[in-house]
Amino acid sequence: MSRVNFSRLCRLIAWLKHNVWHIACFSLRCLFAIHRAFVGSSTVNKRWSKVRGSTRDEPGTSKKLSEPVIEEGVEATSDHESENEAVAGGERPAEPEPEPEPSSEQPEYSGYDDDEFDSKEYRVETTDDFYCDYDSCWEIEETQEDPFKSTWRPQAHSSSKFSRFQSAARDMQNYRHDYPNQRHSHRWNEPQSDAKPNLNFYLGCTATLPDKVYISDFHYDWFGRYEELEYVHTYIQWLFPLPEPGMNSMASTLTVEEIHDFCKSDIAKDNLLMSYKLMLDFYGIHLCDEKTGEVERARNWRERFVNLNCNTHNNLRITRILKCLGILGFPHYQAPLVHFFLKETLLNGELPRVKESVLNYFMFSVRDTRERRSLIKFAFDNYKCKDEFVWCPKKIQLMWSRRSESELQKGMNRYESEV
Template sequence: MKVKRTSASGPRRGSGRSRRKARVTMSWPLRDRLCSAVAWLWRRTLAIRRLFAPITRYLRSLTGWTGECSGGDGPQLPDQQEDLWEAGRPGRPEVRRGSGGKREARVRVPVEDPEQEEEKQEDEECDREQYRSDNTDEFCCGYDSTWETEQTEERPAASIRLQHRNQGMSSYKFNRFENAARDMQNYRHDYPSKRRQHWNQNIASDYNPNLEFYLGNQPSLPDGIYIHDFHTEWFGNYKNLEYVHTFIQWLFPLMEPGMNHDASILTREEIEAFLRNDTAKENLLKSYELMLDFYGIELCDRITGEVRRASNWKDRFCNLNRRTHNNLRITRILKCLGILGFPHYQAPLVHFFLNETLVNGELPDVKDSVLNYFVFAVLDKKQRRSLLEFAYFNYDRKDEFVWCPRKIQMMWSERSASESQEGVEGENAVKMLTWV
């Protein structure tokens, strides 16, 4: 019996080694599939983290969240990690629970966030390489600072016109864009034109008619209407808002003259005083909501500036299509928001108009103004780039898209093709894992 067991155990041991060897051999293809799937998931996770990182930082800064549980008894982040979440808010007192459950206050010490530092380096790299454009590009506009690598107060006096530029519709569109870009460049660079000195040379430094109007101490001229009357009696009065042309310069003043000669332009001192006054800024916000309602739009988030269609959008969109002078008013509104404390409201409104014109097919008579003026009123360069990228991918005739250099358009197309390929590879990897 022992001999039989010994003789039988030999083949069993041999077959076990063979099975283990076979399993190891068969595991290599599975390992390759797993590695490719894990690599794809890692790339996607990193992209998602970078996408939502600004949102999470904004929410933390808004709510003052430090990572502690509301009850104070749950798990807490280490001190160093708490400071990391609160980077960007130095000098503000932080209330936290110390030993014994007592509430203690200490000042947050700014700590550099590695993710923020990484994003900053990536942005600088993009400025150095990807977004660099030169005057030999077919659609390089000398008045457009969106693709500048360094901010300067003044731009070249004119664009370099290329002899080989395509004729026809593209040339016509580019010429219109170039004419508009001159005005928008002057605004974005804080009006470096010498005309500003001429406008302000006879204005006393202590004369603040726009601020006094927004504080309710002075009526508009020549109509004689106070700010609270605009907000109450004119709200929903679409006839007055459409046919009266002397109020818009008072509701949304700028550092440039308008059609109402009784309105005063903003001075630098007046802007600084306006930004320090909460009453004036609150009234400006009400004026913004007044005009949004006139255009069939409503402000759904006062913090972010997010807007959406109002219930009366169909009728108001029809009026906006017919009365194209409102395009000039919207441009003025966007400029004023950037100057008087609401620059973060600019991009949401412009994105709304891009979506309505290019995606939904509404407001066809507003589309040119959106692309030539609205987008380039946005002061934040990164937001302008994102808006232009959105416009490019939703524009029907991409060969006629003249609002950014051709090199940038090619870069966007190549990156989109690469991301699509990564998506296909990721789907294939998931299918392999499912099959295995």
């Protein structure tokens, strides 16, 4: 018996000696892949600020919030929306703002070289696999006369994942093109008496319907009241109004005139910023930079992530919040929040029941085309099963894969030359 074991051991040693070079190369490749995952994405992130700062009309610098100008009201109730999503499913004056939990594992929010996402390499043919009729990310300019004009092409894939993405993409392109085919009604069931109900609510002049809650009550009484924020389903359309209806038939859809006046009002925009902080705290997130919109985990993130993962109707709420930010003066807040959710779902493995919404909806709410492309690339780089990635055309995926392999090979060559 011992002779047999000794013989096997000799053969194993001989095999290891013969294959030591292959084993060493494989180990180096693994180390470079791990290094790139943790360091490469951070390096890439440092270039994002240039992209964000140079490609969009920045709204006025956000001011520190002061008390909103308002009357006192009563109590309120919360939301559940209908945004066609096919997914399952302020600070309190007496308390200091919660400090975020330090997290060294989280990469900084980032972007790519200024010229990369303007390249004509990003133009794709409609015959490309995973080309989506309603995804305008890969056009050089979004100037289509009809954003919903469909071009025939062979159906190279019939995955349910791509079908869900295409359905979501139609809704998100409708939003990014300012609802071109939608008639803007104020309320579903009632004659309209107030010409600008959403603006007047945010100025503190009127309360929500049907609950009669004023904006000041939300900001000073509802902060940290997680049960109400979770289970009340009538407030979200008032806190984050859109030109599309939600589930509260008493809420009003935004009009073009309201959007224009809202964006010119410091009071309304400051109150919207407080509403955003209120909901971020509910989700376990902290706004760490009011100027750039950068966010990070809040102190209470563990408990709030459990709630977010269990109650998937919050995916709809977050989609509405992102859309509202893009319409009412805070488009630069969209990409940092989406990047945060991409990190949590793809890198940190948190929020598994939010991941599909992040990829189908959150990413495509971002109005700036280059930021959207950058977020999709970040998602692709950190998506484990590349063969199942359906959120951009195959041509783009292959281009990114070739670049990654080239960068890895250059790193290997540098390492070998140093050794």
